[in-house]
Amino acid sequence: MIAETVCSAVSAAGLGIAAVTAWRKRFLAAARIAAYALVPVGLVMTGVVGWLADTAFSLTAWAGFCVLAVAWLLFATTRAVERRRGGGTRKERRAARTAEREPVAPAAAAPALGASRPPATRAKATPRAGDSSDDFSDIEAILKKHGI
Incomplete structure (x- = not known):
């Protein structure tokens, strides 16, 4: 009962604001305000x-x-x-996606790409410790990829 009364009061106030807005010659805004004002009354009438x-x-x-x-x-x-x-299935999907991205014959394009410039000379990194050689393998792969 209280909820219905509050909704009716809100609608009446909204329609009053719409009337004042229309009196100020802002008819589009007044129509929009009136539409919003009628929603609570419609919800009360439908039982929502x-x-x-x-x-x-x-x-x-x-x-x-809570459940x-x-x-x-x-x-x-x-x-x-x-x-x-x-995840097991996600790994399989990820592997399939990377397999799709890899070129079918990567060696076939290599001679055409490398023919335009001379082979690059690069200095090899000297390992400092026993497993330091792995530290630079990613960097070397990137440099190889870019021909440096």
Whole structure:
């Protein structure tokens, strides 16, 4: 009962504002305000407001919302864990995507690309320790790719 009264008051106030706006010769804005003002009355007349009021004060409805929240948390948690681990099916899809991106015959294009310039000379990195040689392998691969 209170919700219906509040909605009616809001609609009446909105229609009053729309009338003042129309009096100021701003008819487009007045029509838009009137449209917004009629929405609460329409919701009251269709019974949506009563249903929402009954739902808001229902213990069973709030328990249902809590169950939905727990379900959402479980979905979100499992997705986060799956992403962190990599997921078996996602790895397979990722491998298939990278296989599609790789050229079919990479060696066939190599002579055409390298024929226009002389072979590049580069200094080899001297390893400082036993497993330091792996440290520069990524850098060397990038330099090779760009012909440096």
